[in-house]
Amino acid sequence: MSAICVYCASGPVDDTFISLAAELGTAIGSGGHTLVSGGGNISMMGAVAEATRAAGGPTVGIIPRALMEREVADLGADELVVTETMRERKRLMDERADGFITMPGGIGTLEELFETWTGGYLGMHDKPVVLLDPFGFYAPLLGWLDDLSGRxxxxxxALDRLLVAESVVTAIQLATHR
Incomplete structure (x- = not known):
């Protein structure tokens, strides 16, 4: 099966987003996939990891030493890799993943999405990059990107390279299809 890297919030968010993360984790684990994550165990990042393991899927957490306490490292991960830098973290997440799914998040999540999406568009990888957006969280961003395209x-x-899914099932299908 596939290793799916998930980008999402590591800060407090409401239960709607925590539930979405748990639903995605359950689908990853029950589908026989491996979760690759940023290695935190709080908020959405923790929910997706816990749900993946609860559904029988292995988890790989990759976290910089400097964030071990801030994001509260996922010590329950099947494999926890501690890096010295954020760049090393992202490089390893990219290498370990067969596809990427981005859920709602803040500037760190957006930075990961844009770097992975740009890398695919520039031919640095051919892995699927999926934006999971069942609640219209990213609608303003997608509208802005469409406007940038028009200009x-x-x-x-590049826009076509970013796959947008409104359901967990579709996101998993897109992220595991090459």
């Missing part, structure tokens, strides 16, 4: 700043090919 010639973002190509239609």
């Amino acid at each position: 010639g700043f973002v190509s239609r090919a």
Whole structure:
């Protein structure tokens, strides 16, 4: 099966988003996939990891030493990799994943999404990059990106490279299809 890297919030969010993370984790684990995550055990990041394991799926957490306490490291991970830098963390997450799913999150989540999406568009990898957005969280961002495309700043090919899913089932299908 596939290793799916999930980007999402590591800060407090409401139960709607925690439930979405748990639903995604359950689908990853019950589908026989491996979760690759940022290695935290709080908020959405913790919920997706716990649900993946509860559904029988292995988890790989990759966390920089400097965030071990801030994000409260996922010591229950099947494999917890501690890096010295954020760049090393992201490199290892990229290498270990067969596909990427981004859920709602803040600037760190957005940075990971844009770096992975850009890398795919530039031919650095051919892995699927999926935006899981069942609640319209990213609607303003997608509208802005569409406007940028209309102005010639973002190509239609780049926009087409970002796969948007409104359900967990669709996100998993897209992230595991190559």
